[in-house]
Amino acid sequence: MSSPLPTCPACHSSNVVKNGSIHNGKQNHKCKNCGRQFVQDPQNKIIDEATKRLIDKLLLEKIPLAGIARVAEVSEVWLQQYVNTKYQQVERQVRVSPSKKGRLTVECDEAWSFVGHKGNKQWIWLAINRDTREIVGMHVGDRSRDGARALWQSLPPLYRQCAVAYSDFWEAYETVLPSQRHRAVGKDSGQTNHIERFNCTLRQRVSRLVRKTLSFSKKLENHIGAIWYFIHHYNASLQL
Structure with a gap:
């Protein structure tokens, strides 16, 4: 007998369906009332600096965010938040090596x-x-x-x-x-x-x-x- 579906952590509705799996294979759910997606008993994963350096390099290649999430073994939600913050902090001005006045x-x-x-x-x-x-x-x-x-x-x-x-x-x-x-x-x-x-x-x-x-x-x-x-x-x- 299958276990009952969990309730939505946002609106507490029981009108919930299964919605695929997240990057680590854990069952993903979606609330049909408010649209919230969630997993049961989520565990926070600490992303180490080596993984972040790998992601920084992958962002310079022709790879979509979903592909980077799979390679780095991080969630797409976390990755999108990381990218949003990173791109907000990028300097919007060129850094040019000094040139002498002339042609x-x-x-x-x-x-x-x-x-x-x-x-x-x-x-x-x-x-x-x-x-x-x-x-x-x-x-x-x-x-x-x-x-x-x-x-x-x-x-x-x-x-x-x-x-x-x-x-x-x-x-x-x-x-x-x-x-x-x-x-x-x-x-x-x-x-x-x-x-x-x-x-x-x-x-x-x-x-x-x-x-x-x-x-x-x-x-x-x-x-x-x-x-x-x-x-x-x-x-x-x-x-x-």
Whole structure:
């Protein structure tokens, strides 16, 4: 004879059904009244620092959160909370190695992404130093002049003073970037090859940017945090 189902810890309803298993194989339940999911007699698991370091590395690879939870043997609920906190704390400003005042060349481009559904487009504006390959500017927003302006403002002051910026013919660049230091070029010119290559790297490494995926972002804050997290890692790796 099967054991009776537990009552919901949130609303104390007995209208409860079995709802699969959690990562450790324990029976999961769902309350049909309030929607709360829970396990009977839950036991808190202390996540050690080694596991957290592993998760930090896995977040830099094209792996969905459900896959990371399976590999690290943590619950998806805990992992989502950990990721939320981590992405909230990520610095929203580039860390760029010092450059001497003089000739600086940057390449600019924007990449399409979305949050929640494909109708909610979020454009990733990027600028790369052609010589060092560092990302020197980034902004996530719409594809208007405001987006181009935010990208330009995200560059370190020295770049805004001295750099020559190459971009495609998107009109937002021409109306925002200083005309004497902006060069609009076609993709066949090769002048924006490095930033286009980085866009490809970004899509290959950040799972929520893959066009056909179930790992897309549901929260804009996490979307932006994940991109910044990867960019900081990428820039730091160039110094190794």
